[in-house]
Amino acid sequence: MSLIAITDVRKSFGSNEVLKGIDIDIARGEVIAIIGKSGSGKSTLLRCINGLETIDSGSISVEGAQLLTEARALRELRLKVGMIFQQFNLFPHLTAGRNVMLSQMVVKKTPKDEAAEIARNMLQRVGLGEKFDAYPDQLSGGQQQRVAIARALAMQPIALLCDEITSALDPELVAEVLAVVKELAAEGMTLVMVTHEMRFARDVCSRVVFMHQGRVHEIGPPEDVFTNPRTPELQQFLGMSQAA
Amino acid sequence: MAQFTVFDILRNLLLATQWTVVLSIVSFIGGGLVGMLVLFARISNRGWLRLLGRGYVELFQGTPLLMQLFLAFFGLALFGISVPAWLAAGLALILWTAAFLGEIWRGCVQAVAKGQWEASASLGMGYFQQMQHVILPQALRVAIPPTVGFSVQVVKGTALTSIIGFIELTRAGTVVTNATYQPFLVYGLVALIYFCLCWPLSRASQILERKLNVAHSHH
Numbered sequence: 001m002s003l004i005a006i007t008d009v010r011k012s013f014g015s016n017e018v019l020k021g022i023d024i025d026i027a028r029g030e031v032i033a034i035i036g037k038s039g040s041g042k043s044t045l046l047r048c049i050n051g052l053e054t055i056d057s058g059s060i061s062v063e064g065a066q067l068l069t070e071a072r073a074l075r076e077l078r079l080k081v082g083m084i085f086q087q088f089n090l091f092p093h094l095t096a097g098r099n100v101m102l103s104q105m106v107v108k109k110t111p112k113d114e115a116a117e118i119a120r121n122m123l124q125r126v127g128l129g130e131k132f133d134a135y136p137d138q139l140s141g142g143q144q145q146r147v148a149i150a151r152a153l154a155m156q157p158i159a160l161l162c163d164e165i166t167s168a169l170d171p172e173l174v175a176e177v178l179a180v181v182k183e184l185a186a187e188g189m190t191l192v193m194v195t196h197e198m199r200f201a202r203d204v205c206s207r208v209v210f211m212h213q214g215r216v217h218e219i220g221p222p223e224d225v226f227t228n229p230r231t232p233e234l235q236q237f238l239g240m241s242q243a244a
Numbered sequence: 245m246a247q248f249t250v251f252d253i254l255r256n257l258l259l260a261t262q263w264t265v266v267l268s269i270v271s272f273i274g275g276g277l278v279g280m281l282v283l284f285a286r287i288s289n290r291g292w293l294r295l296l297g298r299g300y301v302e303l304f305q306g307t308p309l310l311m312q313l314f315l316a317f318f319g320l321a322l323f324g325i326s327v328p329a330w331l332a333a334g335l336a337l338i339l340w341t342a343a344f345l346g347e348i349w350r351g352c353v354q355a356v357a358k359g360q361w362e363a364s365a366s367l368g369m370g371y372f373q374q375m376q377h378v379i380l381p382q383a384l385r386v387a388i389p390p391t392v393g394f395s396v397q398v399v400k401g402t403a404l405t406s407i408i409g410f411i412e413l414t415r416a417g418t419v420v421t422n423a424t425y426q427p428f429l430v431y432g433l434v435a436l437i438y439f440c441l442c443w444p445l446s447r448a449s450q451i452l453e454r455k456l457n458v459a460h461s462h463h
Binding site for chain 2: 050051052071075076078079082083085087089090091092093102103106107148151152155
């Protein structure tokens with residue numbers, strides 16, 4: 001059974017239909033890259049999976065449980081599916097360690113000492129063990145994004161959604177974040193990432209989804225999608241991103 | 245005719261000043277509490293509650309405080325409820341303060357980046373958990389200077405309650421003037437006392453603004 005089942009999902013903003021019937025099944029341990037031009041609906045799809053956007057029709061289920069809009073069901077879903085954002089979105093008034101501890105304590109009611117212990121481990125895991133007491137604005141973009149990953153991991157999700165997590169980073173900081181993601185993939189974490197890092201997608205992902213005008217235009221293993229693009233749209237897209 | 249020294253005048257004015265101070269504090273604290281309700285209504289995701297909050301704010305910001313005082317004092321009397329001046333004054337000032345503080349705070353909450361809501365939601369937090377741990381602590385930092393600044397308006401607003409007969413600094417000024425026939429001296433002193441109350445608050449607001457700005461970049 002697939003871990004995340006997306007079936008005929010439609011979503012409009014006003015009269016603009018952004019998702020026009022999306023079907024994707026994601027198995028446990030898969031690493032999915034969603035690529036496509038801006039405005040193709042890839043970020044919206046990701047945001048729908050953890051309920052930041054509500055879908056107009058169709059269904060999304062995670063571990064067999066339907067995604068509902070009711071607040072409590074939504075919170076339970078979000079415990080299973082973590083999300084990393086382009087802009088990091090660390091809590092600026094809390095230290096890195098506190099950022100990782102907060103939701104454990106507030107949502108899971110983990111005792112403070114235990115939460116701190118987990119936070120230390122998670123920060124260690126992303127290579128920032130010594131930054132426990134640093135505030136977000138004392139960290140580089142790459143470090144902030146790694147703290148954000150540690151924060152999501154601390155909730156022990158079964159899948160992580162990554163929304164262009166390296167797009168706001170200076171080029172020299174991209175690698176350190178991707179290294180962490182690569183490690184997660186190797187450990188068997190289910191990952192769904194919207195990305196512009198084509199080389200990373202090719203090296204790490206099990207499948208690549210090319211979205212075009214609100215539809216899944218092509219889907220397949222990276223070697224097929226990247227070396228034998230079937231549609232002119234994907235050929236053009238890949239040509240553009242290789243030229244860039 | 246009795247002779248009044250400047251000391252006599254000042255003593256009487258200072259006695260009444262304590263009521264200005266008490267009324268200011270009561271209005272500010274009461275207004276703050278009601279203002280919290282206004283804030284939560286204004287940013288609620290329930291449409292009718294937002295509308296209610298907006299109506300409240302527009303009503304109290306869109307009419308003179310003096311009219312609100314009159315309505316509280318005379319209006320309730322029409323329904324056979326006799327309201328003492330202090331109660332009408334306190335009530336009207338609390339409601340008036342709440343409208344302004346609620347609106348100031350709404351701006352501060354909405355100044356918190358949308359990503360903070362999304363990140364905390366994606367970590368499974370509920371609305372009040374997000375508010376308590378993520379949004380309000382950040383909004384508070386922005387809110388303190390304008391909130392302290394607005395307390396000056398509350399102090400000055402209490403002067404209007406003299407018109408419905410509440411004895412505070414301005415009312416005492418009128419009474420003392422009627423006895424001494426020295427309006428310039430008396431009202432000069434009244435103004436000076438108001439200034440002594442308000443100026444430190446304005447300064448505090450400015451200092452806090454600078455301090456919190458610095459704190460934001462260095463911790």
